[in-house]
Each structure stands twice: as C-alpha cells, then as structure tokens.
Amino acid sequence: MWPDSQSHPLYTDSYFNLTRKILQEHGDIEVTYAVFMRRPVTLASKMAIDWLYKMTEERGVAVKIETLFKEGAWVGAGEPMFYISGSMVALVDLETIFLQKLGAACVAAYNAYHMSMELPQVGFIAMDARHCAGTEMAELMAYGASVGSKKAISKNGAKGFIGCATDATAHHFGMTYGIGTMPHALIGYAGSTLKAAKLFHKTFPERALTVLVDYYGNEIDDAIEVATEFPELVDSGQLGVRIDTHGGRFVQGLDTQESYAVLDRNIPNAIRGYRTEQELKYLMGTGVSAAAIWYMREQLNKAGFYKVKIIASSGFSPDKCRVFSLAKAPVDIIGTGSYLPSNWSDTYATADIISYNGVSQVKIGREFLFSRNKSASDKGGKI
Numbered sequence: 001m002w003p004d005s006q007s008h009p010l011y012t013d014s015y016f017n018l019t020r021k022i023l024q025e026h027g028d029i030e031v032t033y034a035v036f037m038r039r040p041v042t043l044a045s046k047m048a049i050d051w052l053y054k055m056t057e058e059r060g061v062a063v064k065i066e067t068l069f070k071e072g073a074w075v076g077a078g079e080p081m082f083y084i085s086g087s088m089v090a091l092v093d094l095e096t097i098f099l100q101k102l103g104a105a106c107v108a109a110y111n112a113y114h115m116s117m118e119l120p121q122v123g124f125i126a127m128d129a130r131h132c133a134g135t136e137m138a139e140l141m142a143y144g145a146s147v148g149s150k151k152a153i154s155k156n157g158a159k160g161f162i163g164c165a166t167d168a169t170a171h172h173f174g175m176t177y178g179i180g181t182m183p184h185a186l187i188g189y190a191g192s193t194l195k196a197a198k199l200f201h202k203t204f205p206e207r208a209l210t211v212l213v214d215y216y217g218n219e220i221d222d223a224i225e226v227a228t229e230f231p232e233l234v235d236s237g238q239l240g241v242r243i244d245t246h247g248g249r250f251v252q253g254l255d256t257q258e259s260y261a262v263l264d265r266n267i268p269n270a271i272r273g274y275r276t277e278q279e280l281k282y283l284m285g286t287g288v289s290a291a292a293i294w295y296m297r298e299q300l301n302k303a304g305f306y307k308v309k310i311i312a313s314s315g316f317s318p319d320k321c322r323v324f325s326l327a328k329a330p331v332d333i334i335g336t337g338s339y340l341p342s343n344w345s346d347t348y349a350t351a352d353i354i355s356y357n358g359v360s361q362v363k364i365g366r367e368f369l370f371s372r373n374k375s376a377s378d379k380g381g382k383i
Contacts, residue, residue, distance in 0.1 A: 001051055002136060003097065005058045012096040020093045031091065032355035033084040034362075034369035035099075039077050039346050041106035042113050043069050044147040047140060048101035052084070052094060061090040072109070072151040080369055084351075095351050101140060103349035104341055108144030109151075111339040114318045116152035116160040118325040119334070124149070125179050126164035127313065128337035135168070141340055142169035148339075149173075162333070181207070184244075187215040193222040194229060201230065209233055210240040210311055219243055219252045219292075220299045227305040240309035240332065243296060247287035247314075251295060259284035259291035263327065266294045270327040282323040288314040290327035297330045311335060317342065 003010070009017050023029075049065060056063045063086035069075050084091065116124060126145045132138040142164050149160030163179040164170055170178050182200055190196035197211045209230065213222040223241040233239035245251050250259070263271050263284055270283060270290065284291040293310060300308050313335035316324075320338070324331065341347050354362045354369050362369055 001054055005055060008055070008097055009093065012093050016093040016095060020089060023089045023092065028087050028089040029357045030085065030355075031088045031353045031357075033091065033095075033351045034080040034354045034366075035082055035084065035102070035349060035351045036078055036080050036369065037075070037103060037106060037349050039107075040110065041075050041103075042109035042148050042151060043071055043073050043075050043081060044105040044109040044144045045081065045102055046071060046147075047105060047143055048098050051101055052098050055094055056086065056090050059090050061087050063087075063091065072113075072147050072154075075106075078368060080371065083354075085355075088353075088356075099349040099351060103347040104137070105140045105144035105147070106349070107341040107347050108141050108339055109148035111318050111341070112145040112148030112161060113151050114148075115316070115321040115334075115336070115339055116149050116158045117156065118318070118321040119331075120152070120156055120158035122331055123159040123162040123333045125333060125335045126161055126169070126173075126337070126339070127335040128340050129164075129166045129169070131337045131340055138166065139169055142166075142172045145339055146172035165335075181210045182212055184212060184215050187212060192216075193218075194225050197226050197229065201233075208238040208240070210242050210309075212244060213241045214243055214245040214251075217249065217252060219245065219296065221252065223296065223300060223308070224303050224305070227300065227303070227308050234305055234307050237307050237309070239307075240311045241296070241300075242311040242313060242335070243288050243292060244313045245287050245292065247285075250286050251288075251292040253299075254292060254295055256284065259289060259295075262291045262295045262298070266298075267328050278319070279323050282320050283327055288312050290324050290329040293324075293329040293331050294327070309333065 063084060065082055065084050067082040068080055075081055126142050128141045129138045132141055145161050152158040153160045161173055163173045163175045165180050166178045170176060182196055187193055187196040190199055193211060193213055193215060197209060201209055211226050213219045227234050227239060230239055260271065283289060293312060296310055309332040310330065311333040312331045315338055316334050316336040317338040352362055352366050352369055354360060360370060
C-alpha cells in the first residue's frame with residue numbers, strides 16, 4: 001500500500017500534481033479512464049486496484065471501477081482492462097503509481113502462466129527477489145507469479161509455483177516462509193558439498209534437504225555422495241539435489257557429443273527437428289541443459305537413488321521451459337527469477353481519459369478505447 005497519501009505526491013509525475021491544483025481552483029468534473037497495455041498479458045490488477053481504492057477512500061470520494069476481465073484472464077494488446085470513473089480531482093494524480101503497480105505484475109503473471117503450462121508436472125519456486133529493483137517490485141513480481149500460477153493450476157492441474165524464496169512474499173503462495181536450504185556460500189564455508197549438507201541437516205533436522213552440487217564442478221559425484229550419506233532422507237523423498245551450473249562449462253561427465261548421446265538415449269525426438277541455436281543450447285549446451293538433467297537422473301538411478309529429487313535453476317525463462325518440455329526433462333522443481341519481464345517496455349500500462357462529464361473524448365489515435373466488447377468467457381463486472 002505504499003506510497004501513502006502524504007508521500008505519494010513526491011513520486012507522481014509533477015504535471016498530474018499541477019493539474020490537480022488547477023482543478024481544485026477552477027472546478028471538478030466527472031471523468032472515465034480506460035486502462036490498457038500494448039502487449040498481451042495476464043491480468044494481475046488487485047494490488048493496483050486496492051491501492052487506488054485506499055487512496056480515494058482516504059480522500060472521502062467514491063470511484064467506480066468496471067472491470068472487463070477477471071483476475072488471471074488473458075487480455076489482448078490494446079484491449080481496455082477496465083474503466084475507472086469518478087472525480088477528476090480525486091483521480092488525476094493517482095495515475096503514475098497506479099500504472100506502476102499494474103503493468104509489470106501483468107507481464108510476470110503472463111510469463112509464470114506459460115511456464116507452468118509448459119511444464120505442468122514441475123513445481124516452480126519464485127527466486128526473483130535478488131533481481132528486483134527493491135522490495136516493492138519483489139512484492140509485485142511474487143504476486144504476478146501467483147496469479148499466473150493459479151490460472152495454470154485451474155486450467156490444467158499444473159503444479160505451478162509452489163512458493164518463493166523470501167518470507168515477506170510467501171503469503172502469495174499460501175506459505176508462511178520462503179523456500180530454500182543453502183547458497184553456494186555455505187558450501188564454500190564448509191569446505192565441501194557433503195560437509196555443508198551435514199551442517200544444514202544438523203542445524204535443521206526436521207527440514208527437507210536440497211543440496212547444491214555444482215560448486216566444485218562435481219555434480220554427479222557430489223550428488224551421489226550426499227545421497228549415500230542420507231539414506232533416510234532419500235527413502236522419505238526429503239532429499240533433493242539442485243543443479244545451478246553456470247553457462248561457462250558442462251555438467252560433470254558431459255560435453256557436446258555426450259550430451260547429444262544422452263538425449264538420443266532418452267528422448268530422441270527432441271533432437272530430430274529443426275532447432276535454433278538458443279534451443280540447442282537449452283537442449284545440450286553448457287550450463288543447466290535438458291541433457292544435464294537427463295544425465296543426472298540416469299546416474300542417480302544407476303546408483304539406486306530413484307527417489308532423489310532434481311531441482312534446476314539458472315536462466316529458466318518461458319523459452320527455456322518450452323524447450324525442457326519438448327525434451328521431457330525429468331526435473332522435479334525449477335527455481336526461477338526469469339519469469340520477470342525481459343523487455344521492460346513491455347510492462348508499460350497506459351491510462352487515458354475517454355469521457356469528461358459524460359461527453360466522450362479522447363486524444364486522436366486512441367478511439368479504440370471506446371470499445372466495450374467483453375470476452376464471454378472472461379466477462380467481468382463492477383468491483
């Protein structure tokens with residue numbers, strides 16, 4: 001709900017503040033705003049709308065918001081999301097913050113939805129906080145991921161986003177705490193992957209254990225060593241190994257030729273069709289590739305550790321998730337911050353006044369905002 005009524009003028013565009021002052025001195029009118037985005041999105045508007053209601057309530061005025069789509073609905077480029085009607089004095093200076101809270105969350109929701117739909121059998125963890133420009137953005141991004149995830153869960157039973165990395169935003173996923181066990185720093189401190197796992201388990205014996213295995217470049221050996229050390233956790237399904245191998249090298253035991261062979265053994269169709277250079281990298285390149293996941297699964301199974309979960313992280317965007325789906329990569333959980341909008345201009349939401357005291361008027365070129373056509377499946381209403 002930040003900024004509040006006292007601080008928000010400092011963060012809004014100055015011409016809105018000046019316009020409000022003019023209106024206060026020369027007379028108020030009733031207006032209607034149309035709000036839209038320039039690209040397809042998944043509607044994630046609750047935080048923006050809640051803030052708008054809070055601000056207008058504090059000003060002692062009522063506004064009407066006619067929503068044209070349900071939360072989580074697909075909205076096309078240029079389609080009005082909702083119409084906001086009320087006092088121009090009360091609304092004119094709220095546009096800046098309102099749009100800030102709307103656009104990015106809608107794009108994050110869109111990306112999270114498509115990632116969840118591409119890999120419905122995989123649970124996702126929102127690990128975006130470190131990539132966000134402050135805590136307010138982190139709140140918006142977690143919220144957006146939760147909206148897109150819920151839509152995928154509802155539509156096809158996907159696992160979707162099962163949680164996030166921070167306690168503050170865990171509530172968006174029905175959780176009390178963030179999910180996570182150890183960073184690379186703990187392994188460096190302990191001096192070995194196994195020692196780090198032992199330290200964690202000794203300190204938090206009741207928690208499931210996910211162990212990073214790429215610190216020393218011995219992903220396979222370290223994964224098997226940890227699994228051998230904790231047979232009870234393996235049998236109870238409480239042990240996972242997380243691969244976060246950077247793009248400068250292959251996972252232990254792989255190179256281009258062996259990566260190709262791994263995919264050919266397990267999912268040959270994934271490498272039979274035309275693939276772009278980037279898709280080939282996701283399939284069998286350096287870093288956390290589909291071949292790396294298949295190879296880890298092969299080696300764990302060969303050692304008898306069928307129940308050890310595989311967690312993957314490192315650059316899991318919608319495109320990478322699509323390629324992993326093509327490769328049927330046997331990954332259980334994906335940690336991602338790459339559902340964040342990659343092209344920030346995509347997040348720009350826009351509001352235009354389309355009615356002044358009941359008279360329709362909008363700047364030339366925006367006449368399409370007068371349309372009130374509603375999708376039959378996503379029809380909204382007044383909120």
